[in-house]
Amino acid sequence: MINFNVPPYTGHELEYIKECVEAQKICGDGKFTKKCNAWLEEKTGVSKCLLTTSCTHATEMAALLADIKEGDEVIMPSYTFVSTADAFVLRGAKAVFVDIRPDTMNIDERKIEAAITSKTRAIVPVHYAGVGCEMDTIMDIAERKGLVVIEDAAQGIMSTYKGKALGAIGDMGCFSFHETKNYSMGEGGALLMRDSKYVEEAEIIREKGTDRSRFFRGQVDKYTWVNYGSSYLPSDMNAAYLYAQLEMADEINDARKKIWNTYYRELKPLEEAGLITLPTIPEGCVHNAHMFYIKAKDFEERTKLISFLKANDILSVFHYIPLHSSPAGIKFGRFEGEDEYTTRESERLTRLPLYYGLTEEQNMYIIGKVKEFYKC
Ligand SMILES: *Cc1c(COP(=O)(O)O)cnc(C)c1O
DSSP states (O other): OBOSOOOOOOSOHHHHHHHHHHTTOOSSSSHHHHHHHHHHHHHHOOSEEEEESOHHHHHHHHHHHTTOOTTOEEEEESSSOHHHHHHHHTTTOEEEEEOBOTTTOSBOGGGSGGGOOTTEEEEOOBOGGGOOOOHHHHHHHHHHHTOEEEEEOTTOTTOEETTEETTSSSSEEEEEOOTTSSSOOSSOEEEEESSGGGHHHHHHHHBTTBOHHHHHTTSSSSOOBOSOOOBOOOOHHHHHHHHHHHTTHHHHHHHHHHHHHHHHHHHHHHHHTTSOBOOOOOTTEEOOOOOEEEEOSSHHHHHHHHHHHHHTTBOOBOOOOOGGGSHHHHHHEEEOSOOSSHHHHHTTEEEEOOOTTOOHHHHHHHHHHHHHHTTO
């Protein structure tokens, strides 16, 4: 059976975890957390990056830092993971869903302005499959309307838009290091802050509302409760696992790109024959091969394709059920404008296995089976 995902493993993880254990320093903000933060700052160019317990938690922190309150509205795509909405709904805000573009499955930047009301406070672009949203347009709207931009870059580490790292373009950005992502720590994430204005408060919120970070830097002589907060810092053992992968980030990225490019090249004739649709990478976007998806004609054909692949020992999986049609989405959100593509395109899409370690032979076997399904 070819799994859909296998968590990344480079070989140094256990050695680094052992180092934490032997040094008897396994709580948060230890040596490896600092190394990861520094690596991410260097790679993305943001003022500050803080490792968190998940991307969901990084987004919750961003919602707190942006001071999202009861009755506020936050614009986002409906085609996304629940956490994009959850973080804001938890603060009492309404999720305002906007349609996606069929070519990238990202929020349609041309439909954002029509969804803005006097209650709108933030825009949350989600970089689906690690392919950048049209950030110039989004940043321009946000600037003109005085809105905060929080990038859900859960899938976007190592990707760029016009030379800028995804997650580092908006006011804040959120990465995920869940085991399904390109680099992992089991469960984990990071909050990226472009400017330094949020940093002090972010450190406090992440440390249960205390100024413990300042204390450790020797800036205050005791630490105390100074604001609301929670416990958003991961164990250094998880950071140790992640650091082993960040050290080999390029190698992992290259291996993923090779698989992605093989899928694309070999399945292109099927697209040219009008049988399937392949992902589009807009000009100016460099992606991280987070995902390779194909779109079948419709829901029925996709169901048959997934079954056919499964019968041939290949696990391919569909993705999000649009949030606006879920029970919580109906309760906490509203879809603004027409759902031209969100539902239709989500029903056609299936993701093919792609992970660090997938062999060329497996890659070609999967391609062969997709071709066989389409009698091509
Ligand atoms: C994975 C993912 C998340 C959640 O990440 P966690 O680290 O599991 O909290 C949020 N948004 C998107 C788009 C994701 O792909």
